[in-house]
Amino acid sequence: MENAPIVVVGSGMAGITVIREFRKLDQNTPVVLITEDDGCHYSKPMISNALMAGKRPGDLVLSTKEALVDQMHVVIHANTRAEHIMPDAHLLGTSKGYMPYRKLILALGATPLRLPLQGEGVHNVLSVNNLIDYVRWTGKLTPGQDIAIIGAGLVGCEFACDLAATGHHVRVFDIAPQPLYHLLPPQAADFFRKKLAAGISFSLGCRIIRIDQDGDAYTLVDDIGSTHRAHLVLSAVGLVPSTGLARDAGLATRCGIIADRTLRTSDPDIFTLGDCAEVEGMVLPYVMPIMQAARSIAASLASIPPVPGAPLYPAMPIVVKTPACPAVVCLPPLGKGGDWHETATPEGFRAIFEDDSGRMSGFALVGDAVQEKQELLPKIPAWL
Ligand SMILES: Cc1cc2nc3c(=O)[nH]c(=O)nc-3n(C[C@H](O)[C@H](O)[C@H](O)COP(=O)(O)OP(=O)(O)OC[C@H]3O[C@@H](n4cnc5c(N)ncnc54)[C@H](O)[C@@H]3O)c2cc1C
Incomplete structure (x- = not known):
C-alpha cells in the first residue's frame, strides 16, 4: 500500500x-x-x-x-x-x-432530513444543501412570491432574511417556541425574533403536517387545522x-x-x-x-506528532448571518450542566452560560452585543 x-x-x-x-x-x-x-x-x-x-x-x-x-x-x-x-x-x-x-x-x-408530511405538494418541497440544490431553488424564485420556510434554525433564518430583503414575503414555521432553538436561550431568541419580524412572519410552536397543491401554489396545513398559502416551500429542518x-x-x-x-x-x-x-x-x-x-x-x-495538550476543538463561535439581527453563539460543551444568564444590552442581548462550578463555558450574543465576541472568546474553555 x-x-x-x-x-x-x-x-x-x-x-x-x-x-x-x-x-x-x-x-x-x-x-x-x-x-x-x-x-x-x-x-x-x-x-x-x-x-x-x-x-x-x-x-x-x-x-x-x-x-x-x-x-x-x-x-x-x-x-x-x-x-x-x-x-x-x-x-x-x-x-x-x-x-x-x-x-x-x-x-x-x-x-437534508425529510419530514414525514402528507399531501401531494410534499414532492415539490425543496431543500438547499449544495450548489445544485441552490440552482434549482433560484430557478423557481420570482419577485414578490409568498415563501414558506419550514425550520427556524440557522439555515432557515438565514434564507428567510435573504429572501425578505430581496422582496419576497416569507413565513417561517417551527415546532419550537422560538427561532434558533438549539443556539439561543429564550430572551435572546425573543429579541432576535422581534428584530426579524420587521420583515418576516413567524409561526412558532406550529407543526406542519400536510402540504397540498393549490393551483400554482401550495397550502400548508398545521396540526390545529390552520392553513397557510405559499408559492414555494423550503424545508430547512436539519x-x-x-x-x-x-x-x-x-x-x-x-x-x-x-x-x-x-x-x-x-x-x-x-x-x-x-x-x-x-x-x-x-x-x-x-x-x-x-x-x-x-x-x-x-x-x-504527514506523521507530525500532535502538540501535547493542544485541543482539537477550542471554543468555536457560530456566526448567524442574519443582517436584520446579527447573532454569534459559542455553545457550552454538550451535556454540560449549568444555566444561561441573560442581560439586555442597549440594542441586543448578552447571554452567558455558567457551568455548575460557576465557570463561564458558553455565550450567545445578539444585536449590538455581538461586538463582545472577541472579549469573551478567550474565556471559554475548549470543547475537546
Ligand atoms: C445554506 C447554508 C449556510 C451555512 N452557513 C454556515 C455558516 O454561516 N457558518 C457555519 O459554520 N456553517 C454554515 N453552514 C454549514 C457548513 O456549510 C457545512 O458544515 C459544510 O459546508 C459541510 O461541508 P462538508 O464537506 O462536510 O459536506 P458537503 O459540503 O455536503 O460535501 C460532501 C461531499 O461529499 C460528496 N459525496 C457524498 N457521498 C459521496 C459518495 N458516495 N461518493 C463520492 N462523493 C460523495 C458530495 O458530492 C460532496 O462533494 C451552512 C450550511 C448551509 C447549507
Missing part, C-alpha cells in the same frame, strides 16, 4: 480543506479526490446570503476543478461515486472502478450525516461516522470529518470544526 495515494472522498469544504492543509505539510505524496460533484469548490455558507449580495449561483464558485488540480497537486475524479470500501484490502470501489488507498478520508457530508458507505464497510457509526479525537474511525487507516462525522459523540455541522479537524488529519497524514 506504500505507493497507493491518499484518497479523499467528497469535495465539500471538508474534503477540500483537508487536502489544502495536507499540501502545506507535504507536496509530494499523491492525493486523489473522488467526488460525486463536478469537482468545483464553492462557498456553501454564502448560499444563504447570496441574493442580498447580488450573487448568482455561478458567482459562489471559488475554484474550478482545473484550478484545484493545479493549486493542490491532486488528481480529481469528478462525477464519480464511492460505492464500497474494502478496509482489509485498502481498496475503494467507485462507479468508475477500484482505487487503492494508503489512507482514506471520508468527507461525505450529510443529506441534516442526516451520510453514514451508509462507512456502515456497509463495517466501520462504527451512530448519528455520524464515529471518530476519536484524532479523527480516526474504527479503522485506523480511515479518517472522517465534516458533516458526516461524529467526533467523540459530537456531530458539529459547521465551518470551524471542519477547519480544526482538517489541520489535525493533515498533521497525522
Whole structure:
C-alpha cells in the first residue's frame, strides 16, 4: 500500500480543506479526490446570503476543478461515486472502478432530513444543501412570491432574511417556541425574533403536517387545522450525516461516522470529518470544526506528532448571518450542566452560560452585543 495515494472522498469544504492543509505539510505524496460533484469548490455558507449580495449561483464558485488540480497537486475524479470500501484490502470501489488507498478520508457530508408530511405538494418541497440544490431553488424564485420556510434554525433564518430583503414575503414555521432553538436561550431568541419580524412572519410552536397543491401554489396545513398559502416551500429542518458507505464497510457509526479525537474511525487507516462525522459523540455541522479537524488529519497524514495538550476543538463561535439581527453563539460543551444568564444590552442581548462550578463555558450574543465576541472568546474553555 506504500505507493497507493491518499484518497479523499467528497469535495465539500471538508474534503477540500483537508487536502489544502495536507499540501502545506507535504507536496509530494499523491492525493486523489473522488467526488460525486463536478469537482468545483464553492462557498456553501454564502448560499444563504447570496441574493442580498447580488450573487448568482455561478458567482459562489471559488475554484474550478482545473484550478484545484493545479493549486493542490491532486488528481480529481469528478462525477464519480464511492460505492464500497474494502478496509482489509485498502481498496475503494467507485462507479468508475477500484482505487487503492494508503489512507482514506471520508468527507461525505450529510443529506437534508425529510419530514414525514402528507399531501401531494410534499414532492415539490425543496431543500438547499449544495450548489445544485441552490440552482434549482433560484430557478423557481420570482419577485414578490409568498415563501414558506419550514425550520427556524440557522439555515432557515438565514434564507428567510435573504429572501425578505430581496422582496419576497416569507413565513417561517417551527415546532419550537422560538427561532434558533438549539443556539439561543429564550430572551435572546425573543429579541432576535422581534428584530426579524420587521420583515418576516413567524409561526412558532406550529407543526406542519400536510402540504397540498393549490393551483400554482401550495397550502400548508398545521396540526390545529390552520392553513397557510405559499408559492414555494423550503424545508430547512436539519441534516442526516451520510453514514451508509462507512456502515456497509463495517466501520462504527451512530448519528455520524464515529471518530476519536484524532479523527480516526474504527479503522485506523480511515479518517472522517465534516458533516458526516461524529467526533467523540459530537456531530458539529459547521465551518470551524471542519477547519480544526482538517489541520489535525493533515498533521497525522504527514506523521507530525500532535502538540501535547493542544485541543482539537477550542471554543468555536457560530456566526448567524442574519443582517436584520446579527447573532454569534459559542455553545457550552454538550451535556454540560449549568444555566444561561441573560442581560439586555442597549440594542441586543448578552447571554452567558455558567457551568455548575460557576465557570463561564458558553455565550450567545445578539444585536449590538455581538461586538463582545472577541472579549469573551478567550474565556471559554475548549470543547475537546
Ligand atoms: C445554506 C447554508 C449556510 C451555512 N452557513 C454556515 C455558516 O454561516 N457558518 C457555519 O459554520 N456553517 C454554515 N453552514 C454549514 C457548513 O456549510 C457545512 O458544515 C459544510 O459546508 C459541510 O461541508 P462538508 O464537506 O462536510 O459536506 P458537503 O459540503 O455536503 O460535501 C460532501 C461531499 O461529499 C460528496 N459525496 C457524498 N457521498 C459521496 C459518495 N458516495 N461518493 C463520492 N462523493 C460523495 C458530495 O458530492 C460532496 O462533494 C451552512 C450550511 C448551509 C447549507
